[in-house]
Amino acid sequence: MEYYPALLQGVTYPCIHAVWARWAPPLERSRMASLAFAGSYVGTVVSLPICGILANELGWPSIFYVFGKIRKVKTKRQISVILKGEYEEHILGVRNEVNLVHPWRKFFTSMPVWAVIVAHFCENWGFYTLLTQLPTFMKDALEFNLKKAGFMSALPYLVMAIVLSFSGQLADYLITNKYLNTSQVRKLFTCSAFMGQAVFMLMTCFLLTPTGAVSCLTAAVGLGAFAWSGFSVNHLDIAPQHASVLMGLSNTMATLPGIISPSITGILVQNKTVDEWRVVFYMASSIYLFGALFYGAFSSGQIQPWAEHKNNQDRTKIDEK
Template sequence: MRLRRERTKEKESNDRTWFWQQRRYVVALLAFFGFFNVYALRVNLSVAVVAMTEPVETKLDNGTVVMLPEFDWDSKTKGLILSSFFYGYLVTQLPGGWLAAKIGGNRVFAIGIGATSLLTLLTPPLAYTSTALLIAVRVIEGLFEGATYPCIHAVWSRWAPAEERARLATFAFSGSYAGTVVSMPVCSLLAAYTGWPGIFYVFGILGLVWTMIWWLVVKESPEKDTLVTPAELKYIQDSRGSQIDGSKIRHPWRAMLTSGPVWAIVVAHFSENWGFYTLLTFLPTYMKDVFLFDTSQTGWLSAVPYLAMAVVLQVAGHLADWLLRRGLLSRTNVRKLFNCGAFLCQTVFMVAAAYSTSVIWCVVFLTIAVGLGGFAWSGFSVNHLDIAAPHASVLMGLSNTVATLPGIISPPLAGAIVTNNTAEQWRIVFFISSAIYLFGAIVYGILCSGERQPWVSQTPSPAAGYENSAMDYSSEM
């Protein structure tokens, strides 16, 4: 109790300082914009492909003007192009998590987004050259982006106090949905006013600007950041516990791969991503097929569910940490309540959306379904840090590897099902997502744990291997 009171006083002292004076919040804010770029760079093709395959006025050699698409792709080809990103994304999850634990998540995060941004700038000329080159560049983009989610847990394992894991992690992750919200309508506007290549040029440049800022500002750990105050450093170290030098971490692979709580996270991550990737990839097309919306409208309407997700993530993260801080529920029960409750609700509202005959009700149901996923992210997405903080980046790499499979399977599957662009065929796609949400809720409810696992080895004394000039002078708490 005495230790808890001391930590509470330290936190209250930290809370009284300005936002930019608390370096962990600066890291969280820049991570938010990092994930903003991650999803803006990922979702751009989902909107661009609609514009790329829309009929446009074309003058033939004989002078006749006809309406022809710039790229004559059928639904299966579009599904292959949209899923190609995930073939690369799948490969680098575990290596990215391992590398982040060794050399620092901050560096891997910057390299992943920076390289993807550069490749995005090359997308239009490669698309004009051949469909094969377009697919190839998307695969390579996936290779670089694959490391981003695992490596951010390496950052949080060093920067996040135990009492703030959910809010810091979910705030950063909410950048993904903010990026989706902004990029979908902006991509629609860019396609309408500058042509679809403008989509890739604008977001590629923004990604490179962010990469430079992150590289200069964010350090591997608070011990290596000379701008962190002694008060904040002590608060993080006392709450976070001791750290082990990244180069000395040894991962207990057998224990991790046979752990029930680990597989609870893996299944939950897979289930959430199935529904998310299905909608992320095909929602603009669905709006066009079923409700006859044009390109400029699909981007705006498709963004609404992700706006809800971005907002709910903030609420869920703070609520989860508040329940833990007040001792109202155990860490395990908080994770189960948020994750399983969200999945069960998503099951219901995805079915409701499938039977909607009005665009308004369809958007309402999808907004609720996607938005409630914010509670799930306060369950499984921070659970890696609960059960094994030193190995969190590798565990995120494992869960995100499996959770990438929906991005590979779902678009071609939807393309094979939706051959005539009818509401009945799209309904099957929604039913599959609902069933997978239900499966994830059951497995996570049975196997989840929020406690440090016995196979996590003890680490050396606090701040082992680190020095920080901020500790050379005293500071008022």
């Protein structure tokens, strides 16, 4: 039964990109996408304590009833907004009706597409490693009790949600005011974030104090917000008409670390020693560095030739000036 919610949630991010590709002005996509992604982290931080309260006071089934009701109300509101937007497009005559064919071969032979996929995979490797293992690490290496570890492990994601709310604004500001073009902004945000995350992951291995480790891990996760304002918006830059499919593709590949990383961590951390945990963080740092190098070498902020269309309103030359 638990597979059905996961199956339905899998279309969320691609649908978000489909909406932004259609309605968001090109120079406002970073802030809109970043704000939308920030909501997922806010939801994680807020829902965890609420679930604990509901389970203690009303029993664990109440969690599903309450959040199910919230989702029902939210879905009705979203459908009404989308239908209203579709109607307004029809009345104003701004909709471009085309028979869109997705060039799958071009997807898999395009290096900018692979740059996004690799960056998404690398970011999620560190994310899932910390999401699934951070409380255990704090208990094993820092000797935190589980109650404190649960609270402190939520702190990095709260910071990421806050940083995401303005990192997209900064990206759009740099592009709009022509300080940097789109390619430069995407590379700068993603690569610098990955390198910073790698450094803070390594520092965590040696600052084995509660304050030092939590500070480093919070900084590492928080820097991920800048990466998300880079690669996660990049689908809309290189192929706006196919952005939802590309997000689905990269998000599928980026889900694999959620399966692989905990399994590898379980194999590496047999005796729960500090040295074993260091190997886990060494691996995450190496993957971040690889992601920075690959994305820096092959990413692009310009629409790709195979994604161009005669009715495409995104063929702006702002980035090239």
